[in-house]
Amino acid sequence: xxxxxxxxxxxxxxxxxxxxxxxxxxxxxxxxxxxxxxxxxxxxxxxxxxxxxxxxxxxxxxxxxxxxxxxxxxxxxxxxxxxxxxxxxxxxxxxxxxxxxxxxxxxxxxxxxxxxxxxxxxxxxxxxxxxxxxxxxxxxxxxxxxxxxxxxxxxxxxxxxxxxxxxxxxxxxxxxxxxxxxxxxxxxxxxxxxxxxxxxxxxxxxxxxxxxxxxxxxxxxxxxxxxxxxxxxxxxxxxxxxxxxxxxxxxxxxxxxxxxxxxxxxxxxxxxxxxxxxxxxxxxxxxxxxxxxxxxxxxxxxxxxxxxxxxxxxxxxxxxxxxxxxxxxxxxxxxxxxxxxxxxxxxxxxxxxxxxxxxxxxx
Numbered sequence: 001x002x003x004x005x006x007x008x009x010x011x012x013x014x015x016x017x018x019x020x021x022x023x024x025x026x027x028x029x030x031x032x033x034x035x036x037x038x039x040x041x042x043x044x045x046x047x048x049x050x051x052x053x054x055x056x057x058x059x060x061x062x063x064x065x066x067x068x069x070x071x072x073x074x075x076x077x078x079x080x081x082x083x084x085x086x087x088x089x090x091x092x093x094x095x096x097x098x099x100x101x102x103x104x105x106x107x108x109x110x111x112x113x114x115x116x117x118x119x120x121x122x123x124x125x126x127x128x129x130x131x132x133x134x135x136x137x138x139x140x141x142x143x144x145x146x147x148x149x150x151x152x153x154x155x156x157x158x159x160x161x162x163x164x165x166x167x168x169x170x171x172x173x174x175x176x177x178x179x180x181x182x183x184x185x186x187x188x189x190x191x192x193x194x195x196x197x198x199x200x201x202x203x204x205x206x207x208x209x210x211x212x213x214x215x216x217x218x219x220x221x222x223x224x225x226x227x228x229x230x231x232x233x234x235x236x237x238x239x240x241x242x243x244x245x246x247x248x249x250x251x252x253x254x255x256x257x258x259x260x261x262x263x264x265x266x267x268x269x270x271x272x273x274x275x276x277x278x279x280x281x282x283x284x285x286x287x288x289x290x291x292x293x294x295x296x297x298x299x300x301x302x303x304x305x306x307x308x309x310x311x312x313x314x315x316x317x318x319x320x321x322x323x324x325x326x327x328x329x330x331x332x333x334x335x336x337x338x339x340x341x342x343x344x345x346x347x348x349x350x351x352x353x354x355x356x357x358x359x360x361x362x363x
Contacts, residue, residue, distance in 0.1 A: 003161035003229070005176060008133055009106050010157055011230055015125035018149035018156070019207075024136060025149025026066055026077050027086050030055070031102050031129055032122075033065050039120035048097065050120055053105035058096055084138060106130035128230065133157050145194035151203060154193070155211050159226040167246055167276035170286040171238040173229035175211065180269040183221040214243050219264040246286070249279045 003010055014032045018025040035041065035050045041057075042048075048056035059071050068074045078100065081087045089100035109130040136154040139146065146154065158181075160166055161173040166182045168174050176182045186200045193200070204213045204224075214223040225237060251268070253275035262270070280286050 002163075003159060003173065003231075004163045005160050005165060005179070009109060009130045010133055010159055011109075011128045012131050012153075012156060013125075013128045013230060014122065016228060018152040020148030020152065022147030022149030022151075022153075023077075023080055023084070023086075024139075024153040025147075027081055027102075028129070028149075028153065029065050029067070030081070030087065030100060031105075032124075034100075034102050034105070035120040036122055036127075037120055041120050046097075048099075050099075051101070052107055054099060054101040055121075056097065056099045058098055059091075062098055062100075084142075104132050104135055106132065131157050140192050143194070146192075148203065151189075151193050151195075152207065152210070155224065156226065156229070159229050161229060161231055164277050164280065165273050167250065167272065167279050167283075167286055168223055168225075168238075168243065170280065171225075171242065171246075172235050173226040173231060175224040175226060180266075180273050182223070182272045183216065183265065183269045184224055185221045185265060212237060214238075214240065216247060216268070217244070220247075220268045221265045246279060246283065249283065250275050253278045 012028070017028050017032060031053075034053050034055050036052065038051050039049075040047050041050045041055075043057040043061060050056050055065075059074065062078075063069065063071065063074050066074050066077060068077070075091075078087065078089050082089060085103060087100050087102055089098065091098045106129075131153075135157050136150065139150060139154075144150075155175050158175050158177050159173050160169045160176045163169045163176070165179065166174060166176055168182060169176070174182065175184065177184070186197045189195075190197050190200045195203075204211060210226070210228050212225050212227055214225070216222060223243065227237060247268075250271050254267075254271040257271070257274070
């Protein structure tokens with residue numbers, strides 16, 4: 001399944017909770033235990049009605065979800081998440097019943113439900129969550145100093161796969177911040193996360209298995225891939241030779257667009273966004289079966305007019321789960337051929353630039 005920059009959500013498997021400390025790691029734990037549909041939840045012998053994206057139980061259950069031993073510490077986490085606008089929660093002093101609700105919830109794409117129609121909670125590590133691509137944006141805007149789990153989820157939420165404006169994302173899922181953010185620098189990430197450059201480097205050394213980093217020649221910057229993103233098909237990481245070859249083709253395509261006003265990094269970021277669509281049909285390593293429809297010759301197993309089924313309704317509290325068990329009718333979009341390339345200096349068709357580096361220079 002493609003994960004384009006214009007899509008407002010990304011998939012996070014429940015068995016891949018962000019490692020390390022951080023407020024977003026706690027949020028992911030809470031979200032992974034929330035109800036995927038309306039119903040009645042059973043906890044310690046009590047039946048509690050819950051709505052989609054919520055959880056009801058007691059302090060003991062909350063501490064178990066957060067993996068925290070102390071009651072006050074667990075409540076402080078809820079208070080902090082509530083202040084940032086990520087959850088709403090209530091605690092009944094008499095019955096000790098605790099209920100929280102995830103405010104940023106994608107209803108109809110929030111993972112596979114567990115077996116059986118009686119359960120409203122997914123089993124641990126089963127299915128996936130759908131995260132809004134801008135879930136970490138408010139932390140960067142408020143100057144929040146990221147922890148390890150926050151940075152990990154920030155990279156995950158800005159993953160793209162087979163995006164036409166990023167040729168490298170056709171090799172493997174790649175991290176991209178905004179339209180001109182396919183190539184990154186440790187300095188810009190450090191400014192976003194409130195870290196020094198050396199700490200950013202240590203982070204990528206530690207999580208090289210999840211987010212391998214490819215340093216580009218000169219002062220261009222680096223590419224960051226997401227080796228764990230669920231694409232639905234086997235994907236192998238590219239070699240440095242493959243990356244440099246595609247980079248060379250992009251630079252060749254943009255040789256007449258040289259500007260002395262841009263740095264090397266800013267210029268290569270623009271070249272990737274502008275000329276990836278030119279390079280994609282020319283390289284066999286980047287052409288996937290889905291690209292055959294761009295050919296003028298129609299193959300018998302490829303249809304020029306295709307139907308794309310989209311069951312997602314972003315942040316809309318309707319429906320029950322992503323298997324189509326909903327009162328809402330599925331939405332269909334018809335595409336007749338690929339969209340046209342807008343070229344340098346114009347707005348990309350349908351591009352939603354969530355997660356761009358707000359309040360700081362992009363490059």
